[in-house]
Amino acid sequence: MIGNGLYLVLSADPGVTAQLGTSRADGTNGIFPGLAPDQPSVPYVVYEKVGAEAIISMQGANKTQYVRMRYKCYGAAYGDADQLMWAIKYVLNGFVGPLGDSDNTYVQSCFMLHEDDIAPEDLLHGTLYGTVIDFEIVFVDNKVGV
Amino acid sequence: MPQSIVTVRIDGLDKLQDMLERQPLKNAKNTIRTALTVASKIMEDGMIKEAPVYTGNDPRIPPGFLAEHINTHISVRNNLSGSATIGPQARIDYPLAPTSKKAKLRKKGSKVAGRIAVLTVARFLEYGTSKMKANPFITRSWETYKNACLVAIVNTLQQLVPKGF
Numbered sequence: 001m002i003g004n005g006l007y008l009v010l011s012a013d014p015g016v017t018a019q020l021g022t023s024r025a026d027g028t029n030g031i032f033p034g035l036a037p038d039q040p041s042v043p044y045v046v047y048e049k050v051g052a053e054a055i056i057s058m059q060g061a062n063k064t065q066y067v068r069m070r071y072k073c074y075g076a077a078y079g080d081a082d083q084l085m086w087a088i089k090y091v092l093n094g095f096v097g098p099l100g101d102s103d104n105t106y107v108q109s110c111f112m113l114h115e116d117d118i119a120p121e122d123l124l125h126g127t128l129y130g131t132v133i134d135f136e137i138v139f140v141d142n143k144v145g146v
Numbered sequence: 147m148p149q150s151i152v153t154v155r156i157d158g159l160d161k162l163q164d165m166l167e168r169q170p171l172k173n174a175k176n177t178i179r180t181a182l183t184v185a186s187k188i189m190e191d192g193m194i195k196e197a198p199v200y201t202g203n204d205p206r207i208p209p210g211f212l213a214e215h216i217n218t219h220i221s222v223r224n225n226l227s228g229s230a231t232i233g234p235q236a237r238i239d240y241p242l243a244p245t246s247k248k249a250k251l252r253k254k255g256s257k258v259a260g261r262i263a264v265l266t267v268a269r270f271l272e273y274g275t276s277k278m279k280a281n282p283f284i285t286r287s288w289e290t291y292k293n294a295c296l297v298a299i300v301n302t303l304q305q306l307v308p309k310g311f
Binding site: 034035036046048050051052053068070072074116118119121123128130132134 | 269280285288289
């Protein structure tokens with residue numbers, strides 16, 4: 001699966017783990033799908049799939065697929081969120097290769113599509129700053145089709 | 147290991163630019179504006195369809211308020227480049243309920259704490275919050291309707307750009 005494969009790539013990258021920290025108080029690696037758990041340690045990143053498209057083939061369902069992934073980076077300071085976003089950008093922008101997941105997903109191209117800031121959120125224990133980065137990814141899913 | 151190479155070739159853009167530049171500037175700008183209007187209508191309608199509708203009981207939040215305040219701004223410049231900005235309106239706030247204390251105390255022209263803009267609500271929905279999962283309706287609309295918009299632009303330009311140059 002593309003989401004899980006990219007998760008493996010990010011969690012193994014020293015630049016990303018340096019930003020997230022290796023011994024976090026919440027006991028996680030700081031990379032969450034969809035929604036972060038309650039009271040996570042900062043900084044952390046939430047990823048989600050925000051678009052997908054089938055590449056039409058006359059022979060049936062195509063192994064080559066397109067997906068748009070979004071990474072939302074949060075920190076106690078804007079700089080923390082921004083540095084985490086850059087660490088992810090350094091890894092994924094231009095990435096080509098296998099993801100090392102159980103489906104042996106192979107990324108053919110991965111490019112940054114969009115960057116933005118998330119409105120700061122005032123929480124009980126402080127302000128949460130966020131940045132967001134989207135990637136468009138063409139990949140080969142070896143479990144489907146032709 | 148998959149090594150297929152996809153080649154994308156786009157022909158005729160220089161010819162199209164040449165055709166547009168041979169027209170009077172006003173006509174060329176109108177052509178581009180029409181193409182952008184047709185395409186942006188598709189995207190705007192899609193965004194309205196995708197916009198979440200409030201289903202709770204708070205009377206201060208009219209259901210469908212977000213979808214009602216999505217609009218398009220089209221700009222065409224003299225160098226024949228154009229853009230369409232489609233999305234929630236920046237300067238519209240959610241109304242306060244007439245019975246609320248804040249609404250009664252509001253003086254003419256004063257800002258009321260607690261007011262929230264449609265654009266802010268849209269950002270919270272698009273990116274989520276620490277407590278709420280994102281509902282990226284703007285990105286979803288773009289991904290769903292971008293190809294239809296491109297086709298609409300191409301078709302409109304084919305109809306409007308004079309042949310024979």
